[in-house]
Amino acid sequence: MNVLVCISNVPDTTSKINFKDENTVFDIQGVQFIINPNDEFGLTRAIWLQQKEGAKVTVATVGDVSCEPILRKCLAIGADRAVRVDAKPQDGFQVAMYLATLYKNSDFDLVITGRESIDYNGGMVGGILATHLEIPYVPNCIQLEVSGKNLTLQREIDGGKESLTASFPIVIGAQKGLVEEKDLIIPNMRGIMQARQKPMEVISPEAISCETSVQRFEKPAEKGPVKLVDPEKIDELIELLENEAKVI
Numbered sequence: 001m002n003v004l005v006c007i008s009n010v011p012d013t014t015s016k017i018n019f020k021d022e023n024t025v026f027d028i029q030g031v032q033f034i035i036n037p038n039d040e041f042g043l044t045r046a047i048w049l050q051q052k053e054g055a056k057v058t059v060a061t062v063g064d065v066s067c068e069p070i071l072r073k074c075l076a077i078g079a080d081r082a083v084r085v086d087a088k089p090q091d092g093f094q095v096a097m098y099l100a101t102l103y104k105n106s107d108f109d110l111v112i113t114g115r116e117s118i119d120y121n122g123g124m125v126g127g128i129l130a131t132h133l134e135i136p137y138v139p140n141c142i143q144l145e146v147s148g149k150n151l152t153l154q155r156e157i158d159g160g161k162e163s164l165t166a167s168f169p170i171v172i173g174a175q176k177g178l179v180e181e182k183d184l185i186i187p188n189m190r191g192i193m194q195a196r197q198k199p200m201e202v203i204s205p206e207a208i209s210c211e212t213s214v215q216r217f218e219k220p221a222e223k224g225p226v227k228l229v230d231p232e233k234i235d236e237l238i239e240l241l242e243n244e245a246k247v248i
Helices: 037-053 065-077 092-104 125-133 189-195 234-244
Strands: 002-006 009-011 018-020 025-027 033-035 056-063 081-086 110-114 137-147 150-157 160-167 170-174 200-203
Touching (some): 002 037, 002 125, 037 056, 037 170, 056 092, 092 125, 137 160
Parallel strands (some): 110 170
Antiparallel strands (some): 018 025
């Protein structure tokens, strides 16, 4: 079994976010980048398949050389091979098309993307990729079991969960639940040393046009001052909620 895990290089949520050039460009100065959490859930599940089923796990990202540290971390976690598609994508469509090219040039049974990335929260790459490849896509996946070429899956839907069966090839959108946070693999010294010997391939793809563009970024409005109300003055609290906050 060959598994492709798609990895996004995203800002750590503890980093302070700023924009430049009249709010049209994300300023990466001083920003710490990490593996997209949804992708890391998927990678951990892939490593379990590696250990249980003997799967070969390839991780891939679309980006410039600044993305290589997270790929090295993926290799330290246990991935067998890393691929960096040398391009700076402008939207999710470009990412999906570059990954589709990688898929067509390889022999993958299972493709794992994150449900969404925590930077733009687009949630589109997995669906576009599967549609272009004309293979099934299961988003919001919280369970994956493999028996030969058959899969048992479960995904979150509005108001509950849906159980599914499928076969290879398939694309799934991973999220918390596929594994839990306590199950995420922290690289040890042995894994870090082995990662240095594992292959990292850089592919220079043909240019693919994007379908969308960013006009400008805007931060959420700052919260207004807080008004404290004496717990004995219930009428004053109701008046503020009704006339000022307008929530009742």
